Amino acid sequence: MDYLQISELYHHGIKGQKWGVRRFQNEDGSLTEAGRLRIKGAKRKTDLAKTQLGVDLNQKNIMKPDKDASKSLELKKGSNVYHVTPKDFKALNPDQDLFVSATEYDRNLYKSMLTMQMRKKGFGVDTPISEVSFKLKEDLKSPSNDEQKKIFLSAYNKNKKVFDDDMKKYYSSEKMNSSELYDKFIKTLDKPSISKQIFYKEVKKNGFNAVLDQHDVDNSWMQASRPLIVMEALNVLGDIKVSKITDSDIKESLKKLNYI
Numbered sequence: 503m504d505y506l507q508i509s510e511l512y513h514h515g516i517k518g519q520k521w522g523v524r525r526f527q528n529e530d531g532s533l534t535e536a537g538r539l540r541i542k543g544a545k546r547k548t549d550l551a552k553t554q555l556g557v558d559l560n561q562k563n564i565m566k567p568d569k570d571a572s573k574s575l576e577l578k579k580g581s582n583v584y585h586v587t588p589k590d591f592k593a594l595n596p597d598q599d600l601f602v603s604a605t606e607y608d609r610n611l612y613k614s615m616l617t618m619q620m621r622k623k624g625f626g627v628d629t630p631i632s633e634v635s636f637k638l639k640e641d642l643k644s645p646s647n648d649e650q651k652k653i654f655l656s657a658y659n660k661n662k663k664v665f666d667d668d669m670k671k672y673y674s675s676e677k678m679n680s681s682e683l684y685d686k687f688i689k690t691l692d693k694p695s696i697s698k699q700i701f702y703k704e705v706k707k708n709g710f711n712a713v714l715d716q717h718d719v720d721n722s723w724m725q726a727s728r729p730l731i732v733m734e735a736l737n738v739l740g741d742i743k744v745s746k747i748t749d750s751d752i753k754e755s756l757k758k759l760n761y762i
Contacts, residue, residue: 553622560761560762574710575604575643583635585633586632594736594742597736600735600739614759631746653704657697665683668690673686688713711733712731
């Protein structure tokens with residue numbers, strides 16, 4: 503299986519990309535949906551930094567994440583991954599899945615932007631917002647986006663009624679094609695459901711113990727690079743270190759991203 507090691511930098515372009523075709527603008531100069539999301543995300547990030555830290559973000563020189571999801575990703579045992587939380591984190595629960603940052607870009611993005619967003623929503627008053635680092639007890643493997651989509655469609659085709667019923671809880675009776683269904687299903691992985699258990703089981707059958715949080719790559723204002731969700735995290739994530747995130751930490755992360 504072809505894995506992407508995060509210690510090396512690759513660029514393979516975007517699958518299906520054609521010369522002259524722009525992702526963020528139409529031919530007449532108007533913004534595509536991805537373009538509108540990009541502008542909206544930039545404004546939200548700027549507003550958060552100005553309000554909470556009193557700093558203006560440099561939107562021209564920001565670091566561009568490597569969003570190549572055409573390869574599977576593998577992190578070796580002993581590597582560190584990170585999680586930002588407003589909860590008083592002590593330990594993982596059995597069968598818990600956990601959102602983690604697996605690249606340095608994502609670590610700094612969530613440590614800064616997600617922390618400020620949590621503060622805006624009122625978190626961090628009674629319990630500090632913290633970064634939790636974990637040392638991997640075993641290799642962490644996640645599929646490429648294309649592999650993950652195939653795994654999802656395989657699970658969906660075998661259990662259509664279960665998936666459709668679960669999705670209706672979040673999207674009423676809205677009809678979706680297979681691509682839209684996949685994108686919106688990934689967005690619901692922070693909630694318990696039978697369909698999520700079925701999907702995770704199928705992912706494990708294919709030799710992976712994490713999935714790609716594709717929503718935060720393409721369909722969220724965060725615009726992360728390779729955010730992951732670790733399945734049954736207790737079996738994979740080892741030594742835990744919890745550190746309170748301060749304004750200085752946020753500014754340092756913004757500097758590393760070339761935002762300030």
